[in-house]
Amino acid sequence: MTPILAALQVETLKLRKSKLLWAVLAAFTIAPLMGGFFMFVLKNPEFAKTTGLLGAKAQIAGEATxxxxxxxxxxxxxxGGMLIFGFVASWIFGREYTxxxxxxxxxxxxxxxxxxxAKFLTVLAATTLLSAxxxxxxxxxxxGIGLAGWSAAVWQKGLFVLSITTLLTISLSTPLAFFASWSRGYLAPLGFMVLMVVFSQIIAAIGYGNYFPWSIPALYSGIAGEEYALKVGNALIVLSTSLAGVVATLVWWLYADQY
Known part of the structure; x- marks a missing residue:
């Protein structure tokens, strides 16, 4: 067995034996359940009000398609992936110190x-499986809800946007690995992650989100209420940030004093 396969097997085993995977899986399960509930209410507003699922005066905008x-x-x-994926990367790199x-x-x-x-490959595999x-x-x-508007074009476009959004979001988890290694624990990367989530909202709100890497996945997903055409520059910004996280982590592990 080659060294990289042996190291990857060990990292995969550590992740599988830990409670982290089940915890983030449970946390991520809540998101589609809430999304499904939202669509159910849009599709059946009167039923939701009658059964008390929604207040009689509540209004929800959108369409159940x-x-x-x-x-x-x-x-x-x-x-959500920005938080979940960042937590996975922080744990895989930071647990060795804690x-x-x-x-x-x-x-x-x-x-x-x-x-x-091997650790980065484990992060990639775990976050990809969580997204899938x-x-x-x-x-x-x-x-199960019976949403309207199903077609091959909608399926292809929806899966394409989901795939690109997932790839962009996963790519931005690499800087968390560096902060977990540099701080020798979880607190610094988790603090950095929360800070980036806050900054992504603020910077996107003032109109410069297409230049801030942590705002780009959300903009592309349509969170602003309109389709966002991903430009080459946007992809390069995210890719550069991801590569910077990988290189910084490698340099730290290779040259920093480990104790």
């Missing part, structure tokens, strides 16, 4: 770069 539902799922991944297993990990006869790459679960579960809920 597959197009709107796909857009909602994309927004869930863009905003559990004090970093010395055991560095004692392995593998290059440190291989260990870092949310999308599949969300589509199942949509079929």
């Amino acid at each position: 597959w197009k709107a539902y796909f857009s909602m799922l994309a927004q869930i991944i863009a905003v 559990d004090r297993t970093i010395k055991d990990l560095l004692a392995l006869p593998y290059h440190r770069g291989i260990l870092v790459i 679960y949310v999308v599949a579960f969300g589509i199942f809920i949509g079929w």
Whole structure:
């Protein structure tokens, strides 16, 4: 077995044996359930008011269609994924310090770069599977509700937007790995993540969200209420941020004093 496969197997086993995966899976399950409830209320407003699910004077704007539902799922991944994916990356890199297993990990006869790459591949696999679960579960809920407007074009466009949004959001989790390594724990990356979520809202509100990497996935998902054409410059901003996180993490693991 090659070193990278051995390291990847170890990282996958640690993630599978931990309670983190089940915790984030449960947290992410709430999002499509709430989205499905929202669509159900839009589709059956009178029933919702009669049964007390919605106040008699409450008003909810929107339409109960597959197009709107796909857009909602994309927004869930863009905003919720920023938190969930960031937490996964923080845990995979930060747990070695909080559990004090970093010395055991560095004692392995593998290059440190291989260990870092294995961790990033584990983050990529875990976040991709979580996104696929949310999308599949969300589509199942949509079929159960009986949303209108299903067509091959809507399906293709919806899945395309979901895929690009997921890829952009996952890419922005790499800086969290650096902060988890640099701070030797969870608090710094989690604080950075919350700060980026706040900044993404503020910067998007003043009209410069297309220049701020953490605002771009949400804008592309349609959170502003209109379709956003992703430009090459936007993709380069996100890609540069992601690469910076990978390089910074690698440099830290290779050259920083580990104790």
